[in-house]
Amino acid sequence: MGLLPTAHDIFRNGYRFTGWFTDLSDETSRIRSRENLRDNVSLFARWAATPEGFQIGDTIGSGRVTSADATMIARHITGSNVDICLLAADLNGDGYVDVSDIILLARWLAGHNVSPLIAH
Numbered sequence: 001m002g003l004l005p006t007a008h009d010i011f012r013n014g015y016r017f018t019g020w021f022t023d024l025s026d027e028t029s030r031i032r033s034r035e036n037l038r039d040n041v042s043l044f045a046r047w048a049a050t051p052e053g054f055q056i057g058d059t060i061g062s063g064r065v066t067s068a069d070a071t072m073i074a075r076h077i078t079g080s081n082v083d084i085c086l087l088a089a090d091l092n093g094d095g096y097v098d099v100s101d102i103i104l105l106a107r108w109l110a111g112h113n114v115s116p117l118i119a120h
Contacts, residue, residue: 002097003031004012004020004031004038004043006052012045012047014066015045015047015048015049015050015052016047016048016050016056016093017045017046017093018042018046018047018087018090018095019031019042019045019046019094019095020031020043020045020046021043021045021046022041022042022043022044023044024044024046028105030095031043048087050087053083054087055088056088056091057088057089057091057105058085058088059072059073059084059085059089060072060083061072062086065105065109066109067109069084069088069089069105070102070105070106070109072084072089073089073097073101073102074102075099076089076097077097077098077099077102089101091104091105091108092104
């Protein structure tokens, strides 16, 4: 059947793609967006409304994206109890906050055009 589209492939104004689910009422039915599907299965896209002024990468709500955001993502994925916006920290839109998000943020901060998800 092929690979699932990610947030890079699908957009909805005013919303952020948060993942694919086999049952929208069951959080445990979420599947990885990179997963290769082999069976015939119904999938549902879940979306989260983005608050006004929301910016991907601004994990601490400062109104701008800085290296402090990358530091907070790193602290989060290493198990520190930090208060960050996980929706803003998921830079690649795969529904998970991990090292790949830190890499994207670091590349964006260095001036690379890495993703349509990160607003310049």
